Amino acid sequence: MEILIAEDEKQIAGTLKKRFLEIGFHPMAVPNGEAALAAVEKIVFDVIILDWRMPKLSGLEVCKILREREIKAPIILLTALSDISNKVEALNAGADDYITKPFSFDELLARVNAVVRRFHSTTTELGFNNCTLNLVDHTLVKPNEIIKLSQKEYDLLKFFLKNKNSIVSKDQICQQAWGTKCSPLSNIVEVTIKNLRRKLESKTHKSYIRTIYGEGYIFFADEVLKH
Amino acid sequence: MEILIAEDEKQIAGTLKKRFLEIGFHPMAVPNGEAALAAVEKIVFDVIILDWRMPKLSGLEVCKILREREIKAPIILLTALSDISNKVEALNAGADDYITKPFSFDELLARVNAVVRRFHSTTTELGFNNCTLNLVDHTLVKPNEIIKLSQKEYDLLKFFLKNKNSIVSKDQICQQAWGTKCSPLSNIVEVTIKNLRRKLESKTHKSYIRTIYGEGYIFFADEVLKH
DNA sequence: TACAATTATGAAATTTTTTTCATCATATTT
DNA sequence: AAATATGATGAAAAAAATTTCATAATTGTA
Known part of the structure; x- marks a missing residue:
């Protein structure tokens, strides 16, 4: 399972990468939105995890751009805020799920699995x-x-x-x-x-x-x- | 747009039905899980909204049963609790989204639209x-x-x-x-x-x-x- | 009801896809 | 390197899908 993690906070990125590796997934971590876009050009991911708040290009903007480019892979947005209007904005930008920090790895994993399962059952x-x-x-x-x-x-x-x-x-x-x-x-x-x-x-x-x-x-x- | 609303609280059900009708959707309201299952047998819905807490059959159980029966329509669960483990449980049961009460109609509508848009872009x-x-x-x-x-x-x-x-x-x-x-x-x-x-x-x-x-x-x- | 226009249908003609076949090429074993 | 087994390929044959065509049936109108 190929997972892209776009997260500028190095500690979070590192932990996520390590945990995903442990369970046999193939995570790739990038530190900003531009790098995420570049990675998606080269690699077919099964799921894309984007931090909302990143320097220059926000996760939300990356999400919109990916959908414009007809990238279909499921996208999960990470955010520090649990504002409900954010959730709506995320969905409208084409995200599949939204998770507020702090979160447990198990919760993220459950969402990743749910989103991937759904995607694979309906992919075209x-x-x-x-x-x-x-x-x-x-x-x-x-x-x-x-x-x-x-x-x-x-x-x-x-x-x-x-x-x-x-x-x-x-x-x-x-x-x-x-x-x-x-x-x-x-x-x-x-x-x-x-x-x-x-x-x-x-x-x-x-x-x-x-x-x-x-x-x-x-x-x-x-x-x-x-x- | 055919919408099923399974909700035992009559006031909420009534309001939702009215608001969906106003914008030209075709809502159908049922008061419990059994009625929801029966409705899905007869009608092809574009989206299914289930209250979590309902007498006898809970929304979560209805959701699981529908997925076992290979009903593919997007499902949104309504709940009074904003417990994160519930959200994970909902996703694992095959739900597409989860919304905590109280919520505004506009928020629900945004989620309905997001979920239906995504569904239609990937339906097989x-x-x-x-x-x-x-x-x-x-x-x-x-x-x-x-x-x-x-x-x-x-x-x-x-x-x-x-x-x-x-x-x-x-x-x-x-x-x-x-x-x-x-x-x-x-x-x-x-x-x-x-x-x-x-x-x-x-x-x-x-x-x-x-x-x-x-x-x-x-x-x-x-x-x-x-x- | 008769007439003209439109649609329906069986069957033939054409084209494309699928399968078979004969022959050639390549890999493995000795 | 020779013998044998396995796979590759062009072309023919067979089957299926698509299109054309002639004619029948139906609808609307005078």
């Missing part, structure tokens, strides 16, 4: 590297073009993205994308992989799908880096 | 009557069967659902579902409507799409009733 796109699979349109959104995927190509890519960076066997692929056992008489999987590879490839990024001889395939996607 | 299905259009699978989910829609049938139905109960011209349909002006030389729209009608029809419900001679079509869907 899956990102990888500098591309996105649009689950509603069934299109592959590359940096400079939008490519229509056929049904099978879509099913296959979706399966790869759910299992990125780990080996999947041909049997597993058949089961998920074709709903049947893999027939040794047919090579539909190979053919569809060939076609998907062609649609995925670009000048900068040639090989998303690596063949593991005798085992299956791995879809390589930097979980983290967007560019 | 559109409901109508006793059916659902699954936007990810491109399937039509009827009470007893799941029907695969072709791309064009899907585009057409999606357009109808976005414009239900109002006349849409053939030109509008072409523009949205085919991305081109309607050619007088082609009757693709009529043909696709014919095919969609066939897939939509059931023993109980024959005519979703009514033709308005010389004007276009209306897709009739009870905005409200599920059964």
Whole structure:
């Protein structure tokens, strides 16, 4: 789980990072709003935690900018004030939750989990590297073009993205994308992989799908880096 | 906008209903949790507001039950206590927001709008009557069967659902579902409507799409009733 | 009721997607 | 390096989706 923490108070940032690390999350801490915006350009986060009061760019402003840029990841705002109008302002800026300092780590964790669970149950796109699979349109959104995927190509890519960076066997692929056992008489999987590879490839990024001889395939996607 | 308000304090319920009515929403007030569950069985709400403290079934319990039943509509819990652990409990139960009494109507409205806006930007299905259009699978989910829609049938139905109960011209349909002006030389729209009608029809419900001679079509869907 | 305009429909034609097949390329083992 | 197994690929075949077309049915109007 990739978490961005934008917080200028070093002690809070440090504690949060440490606690998230302990439970196996991947936190990244930045000290201001500009750094948060820069980080989001490069990395796909599962949740973004923004301190409201930061020098220059406030957490609220960062939140608004992220939503304008169509960043969909859930955002939680931290604030010293428990003013109710702040809460409304935060929601209107596109935040998903709001938490007042001081707070316990367990409370923050509960909110992070709630917000992420909800997000994953309703998300409409899956990102990888500098591309996105649009689950509603069934299109592959590359940096400079939008490519229509056929049904099978879509099913296959979706399966790869759910299992990125780990080996999947041909049997597993058949089961998920074709709903049947893999027939040794047919090579539909190979053919569809060939076609998907062609649609995925670009000048900068040639090989998303690596063949593991005798085992299956791995879809390589930097979980983290967007560019 | 269909809003369910489950609140046993009659005065609060009455005021909320009145205020929502004034701004053109369609509120329905019920006095307890059981009635709320029953209402959700029959009606598709855009947002559900639950009082935490209600006789027998609490708002929190109703919330959990609704999520178990895969009701996706956003839920806001009302409570007299501003205890932070309650907020965590609410989120863990699948609620989207939490508001402590006393609150102003404007604050509630802001939260309703925030929660609905977010929901609509990430929703993965559109409901109508006793059916659902699954936007990810491109399937039509009827009470007893799941029907695969072709791309064009899907585009057409999606357009109808976005414009239900109002006349849409053939030109509008072409523009949205085919991305081109309607050619007088082609009757693709009529043909696709014919095919969609066939897939939509059931023993109980024959005519979703009514033709308005010389004007276009209306897709009739009870905005409200599920059964 | 007759007529013109509009919509509905079955079936053919076209296009696209999916699958099969033959052949080539590559990896592993000996 | 040779033999064998596995995967890749272009092209053909089959199936499915989309569009066209001819004709039938329906609606509104004279």
